[in-house]
Amino acid sequence: MKHKWLGAVLAAIPAIGLMVAPAAAEDYPVSTVKLITHSSPGGGTDVFLRQLAKHLSPIMGTTFVVENVRGGGGAKAMATLANGPKDGSAFYGTTPSYVITSLLSKPEATYEDLDSVVNMFYDPQVVFVAKDSPYQSLTDLVNDAKARPNALVVAVSTPSSLDRQVMEKLKTVTGTEMNILTHDGGGDVMLSVLNGTAQAGIGEIAELRGQLDAGALRLITTYTDERLSQFPDVKTAKEQGIDLVVRKFRGIAGPKGLPDNVIAAWEEGISKLLEDPEFKAWYEAEGVQKAYLNHEDASALTKEFADEMKVFFKEYNIVE
DSSP: OOOTTTBOOOOOOOSEEEEEOOSSOOSOSOSEEEEEESSOTTSHHHHHHHHHHHHHHHHHTSEEEEEEOOSGGGHHHHHHHHTSOOSSSEEEEEOHHHHHHHHHSOOSSOGGGEEEEEEEEEEOOEEEEETTOSOOSHHHHHHHHHHSTTOOEEEOSOTTSHHHHHHHHHHHHHTOOOEEEOOSSHHHHHHHHHTTSOSEEEEOHHHHHHHHHHTSEEEEEEOSSSOOTTOTTSOBTGGGTOOOBOOEEEEEEEETTOOHHHHHHHHHHHHHHTTOHHHHHHHHHTTOEEEEEOHHHHHHHHHHHHHHHHHHHHHHTOOO
16 A cells, blocks of 8 residues: 655754844744754754754744753653643644654644644655665665564664654565664664664664764665755665655644734745745755645645554554
8 A cells, every 4th residue: 555655963962952043023922932842952853943943033033942852752742832832932843753653652732732834844764874884775784684584673763753664664565574773863863873783774864964974874775756966876765676755744833722923924934944045055955855835734734644644554553
């Protein structure tokens, strides 16, 4: 069965912080906005939100503070947002994880208690290894896994992450058995590969960029329709005979009941941000694909993804 979503150096930064002062006052209703992520420092969403805060502040005329609220694969972060103020002062950096956590467990608050404000990107997923790994391709990894069942460890982020679900799909389509090692976020995944705890990891370019540039890590495949322009020599999984394409969305959600003027301000602000030359240079360098959706369309995307995941979990008998 084909699902559309499958057809789709740890930074030295504090867990809470990065305040970016606005360059000019605008008409936004609050002076400080908290951007919450369940990701650990250096993880993909953490990196994304810190870049967003830096460049969006002068556009929207408010100060942004990034806060890492870890625990429960996003459950604690969702509860913090859902139970918080509804005045435009707190938002959540969304990825498929918050939907998956909601469906696989019974958190205090779920994705249905939040409101998708905008979508910004599709974030290509990649498989990476340490520089001295014997694996030159995903095919090499799969062949070794077939020869040595349950001998290999592949690092992913949280148990409810899309990374983990993709690994379940990979094991099924290749007929292999590999151990899946979960973490609090992408930065921890990267460290497990660097120190040899895991033979490979799944992640995004933004969180791997420092170590890729330093030559400490290298890519063995991308789960994209086409090769990434920054890594033209890295074959996609499809090119290696594995029909697996992943489209990981990345956006912003708020608590239910946001005022219309707040939603409108975010729609306008993000539209401008995506055309900002400095921000555009950053996200194009990181390999993410611009995929702006307004409030209505982002909400529809979230519902569609949740419906598809319910079918996927049933098909592959995945339970928490």
